[in-house]
Amino acid sequence: MNFFTILIISLITGLAYLQRRALGDCQLERPLVLGPVVGLILGDFMTGLQVGASLELVFMGAQAIGGSVPSNVAIGSALGTTVAITSGTGLEGAMAIAVPVAVVASTFEMFAKTICAFTVHIADKYANDDNSRGISMMMHLGNFIHFLAYFVPTFLALYFGASYVTELMNAVPDNIMAGIQAVGNLLPALGFGLLLNNLATKQFIPYFFIGFAIAAYVPAFGVMGIAFLGIAYVSLYALSDRNEEEN
Numbered sequence: 001m002n003f004f005t006i007l008i009i010s011l012i013t014g015l016a017y018l019q020r021r022a023l024g025d026c027q028l029e030r031p032l033v034l035g036p037v038v039g040l041i042l043g044d045f046m047t048g049l050q051v052g053a054s055l056e057l058v059f060m061g062a063q064a065i066g067g068s069v070p071s072n073v074a075i076g077s078a079l080g081t082t083v084a085i086t087s088g089t090g091l092e093g094a095m096a097i098a099v100p101v102a103v104v105a106s107t108f109e110m111f112a113k114t115i116c117a118f119t120v121h122i123a124d125k126y127a128n129d130d131n132s133r134g135i136s137m138m139m140h141l142g143n144f145i146h147f148l149a150y151f152v153p154t155f156l157a158l159y160f161g162a163s164y165v166t167e168l169m170n171a172v173p174d175n176i177m178a179g180i181q182a183v184g185n186l187l188p189a190l191g192f193g194l195l196l197n198n199l200a201t202k203q204f205i206p207y208f209f210i211g212f213a214i215a216a217y218v219p220a221f222g223v224m225g226i227a228f229l230g231i232a233y234v235s236l237y238a239l240s241d242r243n244e245e246e247n
Contacts, residue, residue: 014151031055031077076102112149
């Protein structure tokens, strides 16, 4: 890859996260979005789409709830998709890179949050002085720090490590790659498990099994049909809950 391509991928990775702090979290940092975008940049959209969809299943449960810092899915997806395309190893190479990289890269976001803990106190002082410009400056500084926490690791990894990672992936024996592929097939179950661990409640878990039963025993219904049922139920639940609050 040339310098310009590396710069573009790194910028997109940083901006994909930055939208969470500016646009209300449009989920642009998810693998399902970043994978195809990186694939389009590298000239292999289909591989990017396949890798992104597979990594989305793995990282489905990686959500920032409260002050928690989950696996860095943006950096993991960008690097995993890049390695999968440039090395020709496909999904196996993406899984081997994306999962450990996402775990390690979460430390960069933790570092950014630690720095922002100091900028918040500075913003408090500006608030006491009724200095709205100072508060705005601290807010944008915090956003920029988080952008760097995504941009810099991605850029350095692609600039200095892409060729080495590619050579390493080409040197991995076929039997090890087969093992990675087998583990990769199990990782989506882990992603669903993490998601259920956060969302499962006595009130809603029966509906999960209802949807699972429909998907398993009524193939003609399709995933979209189940999704529409879910949307309809959520709408009814939200409306009934609002009515109870009004009463």
